[in-house]
Amino acid sequence: MSARHPIIAVTGSSGAGTSTISRTFGHIFRREGIRAARVEGDAFHRYSRAEMRQLIAEAEQIGQRGPSHFGPDANLFAELEALFSEYGAQGSGRSRHYLHEDDEAARHGREPGTFSDWLALPADSELLFYEGLHGGVVTDQVDLAQHVDLLIGVVPTINLEWIQKVMRDTQERGYSVESVQDTILRRMDDYVHTIVPQFSRTHINFQRVPIVDTSNPFVAKDVPLPNETLVVISFRNPAGVNFPELLAMLQGSWMTRPNTLVVPGSELELSLQIILIPRIKALLERRKMAL
Template structure:
């Protein structure tokens, strides 16, 4: 953790909705005039798309599971080093994983490969990471301890699967059965690698649908925000001086479900993020200015 160079990380599974949260933070950064260094979790994949496909095929022959959720499939030691170095110096290296032809044409590299590592320009106010492993901790790696704010995005699992199936089809043209196969292959790593992180996050956003999602693999559409509620859990409300009375007054139809959890209508999630995160970022910037 660093007052001079804060690190914010948003972590969640593929299809969880971390990109939506990222956009909310981007809006807050813009309004406050904060210049962030944006880091994508995909850039810490260990393998290119072709290499990953070969690793998965080999693991399947051996009766094993292997996925981008896996510890071994990522450069997590380098991710930890990036968080630590930025916190200490405000400097870091960055690269991009090319996910689409549009990105490839823009950056000049084939889909499924990486751009070279480059030093990021100086002068950023904070680092913002969005990806799969922002709160990862193993026997040798502890990424979470180098963060100043950790946010988890954790929809109910059936909703998460619906979102992933629809997203993969819309963005990459994957058939539902192909995405279902990926979900099954990732399940062991989801349980062992992804879910433990949400016990380390400072704030979790868990979206719960209010419509039937009992068979996510045949769902024709994603439940809308107004067909959902969102549970916001604060691991330690004192850390960020969370005023639950103020939140309840500002967010219509919200209520407390536990001493550290507030439930809000799904359509109010953006408002809740503005109310919760803006003062946290303002405080981080004030502390940075006085350090």
């Protein structure tokens, strides 16, 4: 953690909705005039799309499941921790982009499923904002969570997570349902041992819970709408949280435990702003004092 160069990380698995949360942070940064250096978790994948497919095919030929983007073997955890460490100490570092789509790749003169060049982060940033799979990962070799000043978990219930992934990968990326199912199965060990433990290290978790039938996520025709979900907001340390004020400001909210607030899904963006803006401002005030 760093007073002069704070780091905010939003972490959650593929299809969990971290991109939606990231857009909300973008609105906050623009409205509040905050200069954020943005880092995408995909930038720290170890392999290109073609390389991953080759590794998976080779593993399946000998009766094994190949690597997954959830686990340490397919990611540059040491390099990501080095970035967090350097940014916390000096406000600098390097990142790149994973080029998902044809248009994005063409702008960089690359093939889709590859990476852009490594480039330095903006020199005048006030904070680093990470969004991806591994913002709070801890292994025998790395401890990313120790560097993060505000760690946010985005955790839909598992069937809702799978519905969101199936919808995105079939409709936006052209995969079949069967290939998405295979990816989910291949990732399960890494999901349990690498992704899930992060949510015990987060400062705040936002968990979306559907209130419609999601029993079979692989035949769902659409993602539950915001008004068809609830959001469970859990604070690791509730000290200093003004729950009566939050209950008054978030219509239809209630508490289930001393550290847990439940809000209607339609109130998610408002709850993000109400809860996170004061915390972001506190980090920047601490930065100002340190400088």
